Amino acid sequence: MNTLTVVLPTLNEAANVGPLIASLRDVFADASPEFLVVDGPSTDGTAQAAQAAGARVIAEPGTYAVALVRGIRESATEWAMVLDADGSHRAQDAAKLWQAREGADLVVGSRYAPGGRSGGNWFRRFLSRVLAGLFAMVARLPARDVSSGFRLYRRSFFEGVSPRAKFFEIQPELLAIAVARGGRVKEVGIVYEPRKSGRSKARVIRYGLAFLGMLRRARKTARKQ
Numbered sequence: 001m002n003t004l005t006v007v008l009p010t011l012n013e014a015a016n017v018g019p020l021i022a023s024l025r026d027v028f029a030d031a032s033p034e035f036l037v038v039d040g041p042s043t044d045g046t047a048q049a050a051q052a053a054g055a056r057v058i059a060e061p062g063t064y065a066v067a068l069v070r071g072i073r074e075s076a077t078e079w080a081m082v083l084d085a086d087g088s089h090r091a092q093d094a095a096k097l098w099q100a101r102e103g104a105d106l107v108v109g110s111r112y113a114p115g116g117r118s119g120g121n122w123f124r125r126f127l128s129r130v131l132a133g134l135f136a137m138v139a140r141l142p143a144r145d146v147s148s149g150f151r152l153y154r155r156s157f158f159e160g161v162s163p164r165a166k167f168f169e170i171q172p173e174l175l176a177i178a179v180a181r182g183g184r185v186k187e188v189g190i191v192y193e194p195r196k197s198g199r200s201k202a203r204v205i206r207y208g209l210a211f212l213g214m215l216r217r218a219r220k221t222a223r224k225q
């Protein structure tokens with residue numbers, strides 16, 4: 001039986017998703033994971049490209065956070081690895097997260113852990129650092145890279161979670177939930193590359209405000225342990 005599902009939330013990633021799945025198949029040759037693409041609503045043929053690459057595709061019209069939770073829930077394996085489908089997250093780092101799973105409920109791919117690095121837009125790098133600093137100060141979450149979407153989840157541990165987040169602030173919320181449930185969290189250094197093609201869906205003001213709103217909530221949730 002498979003022990004790993006690779007979950008890829010996608011919104012218009014037709015050019016990126018196929019090559020990513022192919023490179024992940026290479027590094028996971030032995031684990032032979034299932035690929036689950038949670039798509040929606042893409043208009044560029046992402047679903048067809050993902051199917052052609054051998055993935056199971058679920059149409060999910062909800063926000064990023066909804067797609068992420070759905071992907072974890074619909075994984076039928078012990079582990080669910082979630083990463084961006086735009087080429088920012090590398091297959092060789094996926095193998096690093098997988099190797100670190102022993103004794104962990106959550107493995108976070110971190111740009112700020114040893115061996116980690118972040119390329120691309122200086123402004124986005126700056127914002128992500130500021131967020132990491134704020135969450136460290138206010139909520140004391142057990143990972144430096146609180147907004148990283150590159151993670152390996154022990155599925156049974158996250159059973160029944162119903163986070164409130166809508167967008168990318170789901171990342172610190174799930175970290176806080178892991179703390180509240182007494183989870184063991186590990187961080188592994190990853191290299192974050194600029195997306196290969198297409199446009200980012202992140203909107204700085206809208207999502208920035210959502211992250212700030214999550215600060216208090218993450219603190220409260222993490223303290224319930």
Ligand SMILES: Nc1nc2c(ncn2[C@@H]2O[C@H](COP(=O)(O)OP(=O)(O)O)[C@@H](O)[C@H]2O)c(=O)[nH]1
Nearest residue numbers: 009010011038040063064067084085200201202
């Ligand atoms: N299903 C789904 N996937 C999304 C949504 N928004 C972003 N994604 C995917 O989530 C990943 C990260 O999004 P991206 O736009 O690259 O954000 P950024 O890396 O912060 O610039 C990519 O694989 C996107 O295609 C959404 O609303 N629904």
Ligand SMILES: [Mg+2]
Nearest residue numbers: 084086088195
């Ligand atoms: Mg991206």
